Amino acid sequence: MTSSIQDKQTAPGDPVGFTKHDHGSCISVGLGAADAHCKAQGLRFTPVRRKALEILLQEHRALGAYEMLDRLRDAGFGSQPPVAYRALEFLVANGFAHKIERLNAFIACAHPGASHSPAFMICRLCDSVAEAQASPARGSLGDAARATGFTIEKTVVEAEGVCPACADKADA
Amino acid sequence: MTSSIQDKQTAPGDPVGFTKHDHGSCISVGLGAADAHCKAQGLRFTPVRRKALEILLQEHRALGAYEMLDRLRDAGFGSQPPVAYRALEFLVANGFAHKIERLNAFIACAHPGASHSPAFMICRLCDSVAEAQASPARGSLGDAARATGFTIEKTVVEAEGVCPACADKADA
DNA sequence: GACTCCATGTGATTATATAACGTTACCTTC
DNA sequence: GAAGGTAACGTTATATAATCACATGGAGTC
Numbered sequence: 001m002t003s004s005i006q007d008k009q010t011a012p013g014d015p016v017g018f019t020k021h022d023h024g025s026c027i028s029v030g031l032g033a034a035d036a037h038c039k040a041q042g043l044r045f046t047p048v049r050r051k052a053l054e055i056l057l058q059e060h061r062a063l064g065a066y067e068m069l070d071r072l073r074d075a076g077f078g079s080q081p082p083v084a085y086r087a088l089e090f091l092v093a094n095g096f097a098h099k100i101e102r103l104n105a106f107i108a109c110a111h112p113g114a115s116h117s118p119a120f121m122i123c124r125l126c127d128s129v130a131e132a133q134a135s136p137a138r139g140s141l142g143d144a145a146r147a148t149g150f151t152i153e154k155t156v157v158e159a160e161g162v163c164p165a166c167a168d169k170a171d172a
Numbered sequence: 173m174t175s176s177i178q179d180k181q182t183a184p185g186d187p188v189g190f191t192k193h194d195h196g197s198c199i200s201v202g203l204g205a206a207d208a209h210c211k212a213q214g215l216r217f218t219p220v221r222r223k224a225l226e227i228l229l230q231e232h233r234a235l236g237a238y239e240m241l242d243r244l245r246d247a248g249f250g251s252q253p254p255v256a257y258r259a260l261e262f263l264v265a266n267g268f269a270h271k272i273e274r275l276n277a278f279i280a281c282a283h284p285g286a287s288h289s290p291a292f293m294i295c296r297l298c299d300s301v302a303e304a305q306a307s308p309a310r311g312s313l314g315d316a317a318r319a320t321g322f323t324i325e326k327t328v329v330e331a332e333g334v335c336p337a338c339a340d341k342a343d344a
Numbered sequence: 345g346a347c348t349c350c351a352t353g354t355g356a357t358t359a360t361a362t363a364a365c366g367t368t369a370c371c372t373t374c
Numbered sequence: 375g376a377a378g379g380t381a382a383c384g385t386t387a388t389a390t391a392a393t394c395a396c397a398t399g400g401a402g403t404c
Contacts, residue, residue, distance in 0.1 A: 018320045044401085046351070065391065078353045085392065086351080101273035102328055104360090104391065119313045121322045132316035139311045141291045141331055144304035149336035150293045156274055156330040159313055164321035216370085218382070237360070250384045257361065258382080276360065276391095 018121070018130045018163050027057040033112035034096045043094065048077050052087035053096055053108065062105035062122075062129050100129060102158045107131070117155055123163035130163070199229040205284035206268045215266065220249050224259035225268055225280065234277035234294075234301050272301060274330045279303070289327055295335035297342075302335070 034053055038045035055071045056063060063071075069084035077083055088106050091097035097108050098118055109118070110131040119134035136142060136155040145152050162170070206225055210217035227243045228235060235243075241256035249255055260278050263269035269280050270290055281290070282303040291306035308314060308327040317324050334342070 018322065044351075048352075080354055080356095081392065082394090083353070101330070119316065121313075121317060121320070121324070123322075124325070130316075130320060130322065133312055135312045136331065140305055140307045141293075141329060144291065144302075145293060145331065145333070148293070148302060149339070150295075150302065150331070151333045151339060152293070152331045153296070153333040154331070156328060156332070157313060158273070158328040159308065159317065159322070159324045159326070160328070161317075161323045161325040167321070167323060216382075218369095220383080252385055253361070254363090255384070262382095 018128065018165070023060065026060065027054065030057045030096070030108055030112055034094075037094065037096075037113070041094075048072060048083065048087045049090050051075050051077065052084070053091055056091070056097055056106060056108035060108070061127065062100045062103050062107045064103075064105045068106065098131070100158060101156050102160060103127070103129075117157075119157035119159070121159045121161065121163070123166055124160050125162055125166040128163055128165075195232065198232065199226065202229045202268070202280055202284055206266075209266065209268075209285070213266075220244065220255065220259045221262050223247050223249065224256070225263055228263070228269055228278060228280035232280070233299065234272045234275050234279040236275075236277045240278065270303070272330060273328050274332060275299070275301075289329075291329035291331070293331045293333065293335070295338055296332050297334055297338040300335055300337075 031050065031054060034050075035045060037043070051072060052068060055068060055075075065081065065084045065088060068088060069079070069081060072083055072087070073079040088097065088099075091108075092099055092106070095109060095116055096112065097106050098120070099106050100120055100122065102122060107120075107129055109116075111118075111133070114133070117134045117136050119132045121130045121132065123129075134155060134157045136152060136157070137145075141155070142152070144150070203222065203226060206222075207217060209215070223244060224240060227240060227247075237253065237256045237260060240260060241251070241253060244255055244259070245251040260269065260271075263280075264271055264278070267281060267288055268284065269278050270292070271278050272292055272294065274294060279292075279301055281288075283290075283305070286305070289306045289308045291304045293302045293304065295301075306327060306329045308324055308329070309317075313327070314324070316322075
């Protein structure tokens, strides 16, 4: 297991999701949930897919597809874009990861197993991303959809702004 | 004026925003509002920018930056990507247009002058896009932001699904 | 063991977006 | 109306993101 001491030479300040968690358990919980879900659904949680999820969980921030590709290549997998895109597509399709449209980047799901209409808060200063639960059908969007007869199948909800840590730095 | 009879040889079925409007007036109203706003704010509503907005208003659908570039080139402007991106950036920055992150495409604002936290409904079958008003601070996203100390500066709210017209087709 | 299905690996290409730089137009200030 | 500053424009080049097409290989089924 790769748990507690990661080989993260990469990041800027802090990977974060605004609040501190037990990061090692994040990874094992996330992988475990995916394992279980795949077993239950008869999905093939292959080595690339598993490694891709592990990478996202380790980084704990939004990763571009090509960053993912670099990591996967380093781990001994194929080196062409489809390798990364296919793994990410699988993770997203099964709710283990999400795509942040605003950033064209991907992040591990913070609530594995939960119902899943995620909403994201993206710090424009440090690029950290936190995941919250959205309630699409409620609120003005749901009203508009009902009024026009539009059927909502999926929602993208992303807020851009400043995270508490960066706000503190700015104050100082 | 280009008003009522447009030279739209382009689109698939129907440009739409789900509901029928007086399309000719859309264009003149949109351009007029932009004109007025720019004059009031001391902004330079240059020929490229004006033409770009006119194109978006005519199309009445989300246009990719390179489609926009084609149109601008046809209209006698520069033919390199920055030409389109700069015009679109200006329009977005000043609320005359919006970027649909999900589509990497741009659409004219449907509520020129309004307060502006837009929400979009995107039909996955015909790619039509309708704009509604969102209420970011209210709802679960606002709750999460307040709880974590995140400052929201801008929101992206996009719903993907099926528009009423396409739903009808599917029924038939 | 042959078949099928799905996943993988690769090469090539398309789409989207930005960097960098010189030139031009506009608006001031004198 | 000339000098100077600023913002917009045009172009070349390049970076980043995503998909297509096709061959190979491995896991399950019969």
